[in-house]
Amino acid sequence: MKNVKRHMSLLLAAAMLSAAVLTGCGSGSGAASGEVVIYTNADDEAMEAMKHALDANGYEGKYLMQSFGTSELGGKLLAEGTNIEADLVTMSSFYLDSAQEENSMFKDLEFDAPTIDEYPSFYTPITAQEGAIFVNTEMMAENNLPMPACLKDLTNPVYEGQISVTDIQSSSTAWLLMQALVSTYGEDGAEEVLAGIYKNAGPHIESSGSAPLKKVRAGEVAIGFGLRHQAVADKADGLPIDYIDPTEGNFSLTESVAVVDKGDKSNPLAMEMAECIIKNGREELQQTYPLAIYEGETNDSENLSAYPMVFPEPLTVELLEKHQQISENAKVLAEEL
Amino acid sequence: MNRRKENEIKGIFGLVVLVFLIFLLIPLARLFLKSFMGDTGLMLGHYAEVLTGRGFLEAFGNSLLISSVSAVVTTVLAFILAYAVHYCNLPGGYKGFINRAAVAPMLLPTITYGFAIIYSFGKQGLITQLFGTQLFDIYGFNGLLLGYVIYTLPVSFLLLSNTMSYVDKKFSIVSRIMGDSPFATFVGTVLRPLLGTLAASFVQCFFLCFTDYGIPASVGGEFEVVATVLYNEMLGSVPNFSRGACVAMMMLIPSVVTIALLHYLEKYNIRYNKISQIEIRKGAVRDAVFGVLSALILLCVLSVFAVIFVVPFVDEWPYRIRFTLEHVISVFSDNSLITVCRNSLIAAFLTAAVGSLTTYGAALTTARSHLPGKVKQVIENISLITNTIPGMVIGIAYMLVFSGTPLQNTLFIIIICNVIHYFSTPYLMMKSSLTKMNASWETTAMLMGDTWLKTIVRVVTPNAMGTILEVFSYYFVNAMVTVSAVIFIAGARTMVITTKIKELQYYTKFNEVFVLSLLILAVNLAAKSLFHYIATDRQKVKVKKTARRPVVSKSIS
Structure with missing residues (x-):
């Protein structure tokens, strides 16, 4: 018995080592x-x-x-x-x-x-990936929440603790939200609206772009903002998820x-x-991802968003940094609200 | 003191230091240099930017607070569990259960912890539904504390339990016979010999919490911590390695304090000539109290994970709870699964082998040699640094240094990275066990004509076998569950299971994430039992040999 075990352990070691050598442990064989x-x-x-x-x-x-x-x-x-x-x-x-x-x-x-x-x-x-609001229909009904139509609606105090958004510091998904706010309300207006949204989001300002959908799916919050196509897929899959194209526009990256x-x-x-x-x-x-990018393509898919919009300036890193600053200011403002 | 030249030890020391020089210090130096580099040469501008950034100092303070509280709570809980195992008359089966359950969280990737907390204690969580109401607000301090305690409990338990098994319980009896009060006995013969390990446990837990990014990302809420700042700077929507490196440098500050603390506590380490197997004193009340407390602690820990055995097998938690194997089938029909599993197993096994050798070598130099204190301190400091560096930082530093070299995208670099990243805890376990053994074995053996190597192989190693097994196992399971550094250094052909999990998480396929997590759990459990099976047999053989050991003679060879 003793020998069997010893052999087994040796065999195991040998198998692992040879596997390592065979699979090119030490070389980028690609x-x-x-x-x-x-x-x-x-x-x-x-x-x-x-x-x-x-x-x-x-x-x-x-x-x-x-x-x-x-x-x-x-x-x-x-x-x-x-x-x-x-x-x-x-x-x-x-x-x-x-x-x-x-x-x-x-x-x-x-x-x-x-x-x-x-x-x-x-x-x-x-x-081209678009942003949209999405909701957990069961949570909306359970908490008697009104359906939002635009991003500004999300500042309504009835949604306190029921919203999850992404932080533009960590994830570019939040840029879709930011572009919509800045192009509709200007930089100062955007800061104000965002502060209202952040106040309602409270602990649900996420670092990962997929986190809002995760929390909406899990019933942690009723409303989220994120990539539109992911919510479309969830709805098609039969989950209690619906999506809303905000009137400020479906911006895209x-x-x-x-x-x-x-x-x-x-x-x-x-x-x-x-x-x-x-x-x-x-x-x-x-x-x-229904948006047309190339000449000859058309925007006729059934999945097309209601308000496709393009940000007036080129989407450079400098612009992103400027928008990050607006978001940071909004966080400070949110604490004072 | 210089009875021998100890050339072997010096050689081992040199090797260990060389490995850490190449695979830890040079990459880190390369990264940290970036924190000083501006457009116009060396400067401190990045530090000014980071320090004055919104909420940085608050986040740093928050991190110190939550990490300290978590480390104290974890160490106390782990002490209770370890005490129940080593100092109470509880049924053997129950002790076995404590031993296994206390380290169970370590067998799962930390990616699952945040999910587990939300799916258990969240608004629609399993435990919330059982109680009919949400027990506490999971976002912020509470959620972090819960997550961190679960995350660090295994490490703390391993350290304490390991040291307790090398503490001679006979001293407790002597103390009682001498008329000490139970409290004095407890302090003198249990707490005091453990002081170094208790401090080590605190330090290990503190830094695990301080550097972890996954748990705050899930349940941190508005309680901002420095690991999140680090992530945003390094890998946010505008990645900036220079500023990220600044944050990482700041995160090294607490380790300076702890180096001093551990150095001070060193003198409390005690050696025993032999460890007597004695019967534990009768104490029905003590047994009951520790038995029940342990059960409660483990119940809390395990209940958090109960949900991950449910989620993968239902359609969509929490809204479509009907049994399905769809997620399982989807995971197993992915034909890249075999490759990543094979890579993971090879990486984990070799990490365990190389890691055990490295820690053993390092611990021999610090615990069983007469090298000057300053030299030993080098290894101590290396051990602490490995624990202070977030995995993400190691990963990025490795990319900066090893990209373009033949090491890039190999399993070798993943293995080395794991060995270094997880060095600290196993090293402490190994050192603790070697320190507690009689210091004169090598000298005795030498006087009797045995070489140093022979003594190590025939006397020291068999006596440390229990710990070596723990270390091997620790490295194996951690290599199976780690992702923070590996995600950057794995190539398209060297991806492992956890990088696959990361992918699925990115695709918002959370059910599949849980399926793979369970797969990892199963592999880890199987591996642990296999190592145990092989080692128990080995140990019996060695114990027989060791019993004969006083008669050291060449004829045995």
């Missing part, structure tokens, strides 16, 4: 295999759409798609620069701007894809595809795949 590595912060619907486009056009098995949260991928882009494992990246556009400015890490795109709006030469959008410039080591397939995703993936992508 480059040799020629697979294009794609890092993405896209949601699973968008990932599926991109995979379908690639697989249907002869790239099946020639790429490896890895998803990250926006924060983590943002950190990786800034820290790793062109040393990043990925050949191709899809990511929130303004992060790509920052990364390019910091590390000059992306190539100019080598294909034409005429967009309705103008974008830098090194990336082109895959999706784009996520784009960019090709990492690895000099001589660049994988030529990466550029082809970027093109393939845009040329062949947009149709399916538009089913989830």
